Amino acid sequence: MAKIVVNVMLKPEILDPQGNAVASALPRLGFTFANSVRQGKRFEIEIDGEPTPAQMVEVEKAAEVLLSNPVIETYEVRVEK
Amino acid sequence: MRIGVITFPGTLDDRDAARAVNVSGAEAVALWHADADLKKVDAVILPGGFSYGDYLRCGAISRFAPVMKLVIDAAGKGMPVLGICNGFQVLCESHLLPGALTRNSDLHFLCRDQEIEITNNATAWTTSFAKGERITIPLKNGEGSFQCDDQTLATLESEGRVIARYVGVNPNGSRNLIAGITNERGNVVGLMPHPEHAIDPLTGPSAQGLGFFTSILKAMVK
Numbered sequence: 120m121a122k123i124v125v126n127v128m129l130k131p132e133i134l135d136p137q138g139n140a141v142a143s144a145l146p147r148l149g150f151t152f153a154n155s156v157r158q159g160k161r162f163e164i165e166i167d168g169e170p171t172p173a174q175m176v177e178v179e180k181a182a183e184v185l186l187s188n189p190v191i192e193t194y195e196v197r198v199e200k
Numbered sequence: 201m202r203i204g205v206i207t208f209p210g211t212l213d214d215r216d217a218a219r220a221v222n223v224s225g226a227e228a229v230a231l232w233h234a235d236a237d238l239k240k241v242d243a244v245i246l247p248g249g250f251s252y253g254d255y256l257r258c259g260a261i262s263r264f265a266p267v268m269k270l271v272i273d274a275a276g277k278g279m280p281v282l283g284i285c286n287g288f289q290v291l292c293e294s295h296l297l298p299g300a301l302t303r304n305s306d307l308h309f310l311c312r313d314q315e316i317e318i319t320n321n322a323t324a325w326t327t328s329f330a331k332g333e334r335i336t337i338p339l340k341n342g343e344g345s346f347q348c349d350d351q352t353l354a355t356l357e358s359e360g361r362v363i364a365r366y367v368g369v370n371p372n373g374s375r376n377l378i379a380g381i382t383n384e385r386g387n388v389v390g391l392m393p394h395p396e397h398a399i400d401p402l403t404g405p406s407a408q409g410l411g412f413f414t415s416i417l418k419a420m421v422k
Contacts, residue, residue, distance in 0.1 A: 129302075132349070136303045137307065140307055185260065186256070188257055190299060190300045191302060191347060
């Protein structure tokens with residue numbers, strides 16, 4: 120069994136109020152290391168066996184059509200060992 | 201004149217939208233998300249709510265509902281479609297309208313009466329208004345911040361496709377105070393505030409929302 124990870128992030132130019140809220144909460148708790156925070160989504164997809172190139176193409180397609188909205192988000196796909 | 205009102209799992213405002221349609225003098229036809237039939241309607245309204253629990257992204261799952269395939273095909277052939285709030289989000293996810301609706305800039309869920317200005321009265325859904333007319337209708341959303349890239353924004357502005365703007369304040373961080381937009385053809389309109397909640401002074405801040413529903417009636421009779 121393999122795990123495919125899809126990370127979805129808002130594009131840099133899109134305002135991220137949730138990330139901003141986290142960034143302003145950190146110093147209130149004494150964490151002063153962060154210049155900025157962006158919040159994204161992570162999908163973990165389990166499949167039987169090692170993914171074939173054809174399956175990876177399908178995952179890419181699903182990431183583009185459903186898991187992300189290309190108008191405001193980018194995605195990256197990788198296989199977790 | 202039959203106007204379909206789609207109910208997705210999690211839709212809230214289908215009853216009010218249907219009532220607004222009936223009050224305007226048309227016949228509201230209930231459509232279910234799993235229907236593979238538009239029941240011979242002349243236009244379709246996608247009402248507000250939280251379809252599919254807003255899971256993944258608002259409107260992202262609804263876009264793939266069986267009835268939406270028919271709506272997308274019909275909209276491409278010129279059938280008038282109005283998306284209100286969650287319906288607007290579904291239209292953006294369906295790529296019937298450009299841009300996307302994201303989390304309100306202050307992260308709060310908004311629920312209040314909001315003044316908007318009608319900036320395009322030539323669409324299928326806005327001819328009952330005067331250009332520049334200001335109306336007050338409810339605004340209630342958590343993810344109503346209209347966002348798009350600079351090029352899309354410039355196109356919307358230069359083609360007059362912003363149909364309504366917020367007046368006085370920017371309640372949710374929308375670019376250029378955008379409250380509603382239309383497609384190139386003017387048959388598909390997305391609107392964040394809720395005209396269907398403002399059709400009777402007894403229950404709404406005004407009856408000015410009715411204009412969206414009488415507009416479509418006029419467009420159809422022509």
